[in-house]
Amino acid sequence: EDQVTQSPEALRLQEGESSSLNCSYTVSGLRGLFWYRQDPGKGPEFLFTLYSAGEEKEKERLKATLTKKESFLHITAPKPEDSATYLCAVQARDDKIIFGKGTRLHILP
Amino acid sequence: KAGVTQTPRYLIKTRGQQVTLSCSPISGHRSVSWYQQTPGQGLQFLFEYFSETQRNKGNFPGRFSGRQFSNSRSEMNVSTLELGDSALYLCASSRGLAAKNIQYFGAGTRLSVL
Numbered sequence: 001e002d003q004v005t006q007s008p009e010a011l012r013l014q015e016g017e018s019s020s021l022n023c024s025y026t027v028s029g030l031r032g033l034f035w036y037r038q039d040p041g042k043g044p045e046f047l048f049t050l051y052s053a054g055e056e057k058e059k060e061r062l063k064a065t066l067t068k069k070e071s072f073l074h075i076t077a078p079k080p081e082d083s084a085t086y087l088c089a090v091q092a093r094d095d096k097i098i099f100g101k102g103t104r105l106h107i108l109p
Numbered sequence: 110k111a112g113v114t115q116t117p118r119y120l121i122k123t124r125g126q127q128v129t130l131s132c133s134p135i136s137g138h139r140s141v142s143w144y145q146q147t148p149g150q151g152l153q154f155l156f157e158y159f160s161e162t163q164r165n166k167g168n169f170p171g172r173f174s175g176r177q178f179s180n181s182r183s184e185m186n187v188s189t190l191e192l193g194d195s196a197l198y199l200c201a202s203s204r205g206l207a208a209k210n211i212q213y214f215g216a217g218t219r220l221s222v223l
Contacts, residue, residue, distance in 0.1 A: 043214025
């Protein structure tokens with residue numbers, strides 16, 4: 001069964017304290033992996049798409065990487081405005097998109 | 110450019126009733142996907158419509174249905190509501206099929222079933 005697991009469920013960091021969020025997946029024929037950010041009361045906002053192992057993408061303080069079994073979202077020197085829930089999703093061979101339950105990130109000033 | 114608009118933002122219904130949710134995609138987007146978000150299950154895919162045709166469907170019972178109009182606006186209907194249907198329902202639009210395009214999400218409709 002296709003599955004996406006994100007860890008940790010919640011993470012509290014001090015401002016400037018870098019860390020990584022994990023997204024591990026089991027899916028038949030991965031066609032793409034997506035990262036989204038969701039703020040309270042809003043819908044998810046697209047961050048990155050990764051298609052193949054070894055691929056990396058960066059945006060400001062965020063960097064996403066992909067291996068054959070997992071993806072990491074690295075957050076460098078985070079600021080309080082980076083506080084949000086980060087969602088990982090995979091596109092399986094049948095084109096269905098499966099989301100993980102997310103990591104709630106809280107950056108303390 | 111206007112984003113994805115979902116109406117209403119909040120709904121309260123009782124068990125056994127039916128409900129219709131509306132989604133207006135970004136202008137020019139032809140695909141609309143619907144998701145259910147709950148604290149326990151996270152975001153779960155309901156279905157995707159492209160050019161008025163259902164292209165993909167998640168593992169939800171037949172009580173959940175949808176349609177898309179010629180202007181790409183979409184509606185989702187849930188019949189015979191159950192307590193477990195309480196959730197945030199999110200709509201996402203994309204220029205083409207969701208599998209090959211960035212999805213833009215609306216703010217959602219929060220449905221409470223009493």
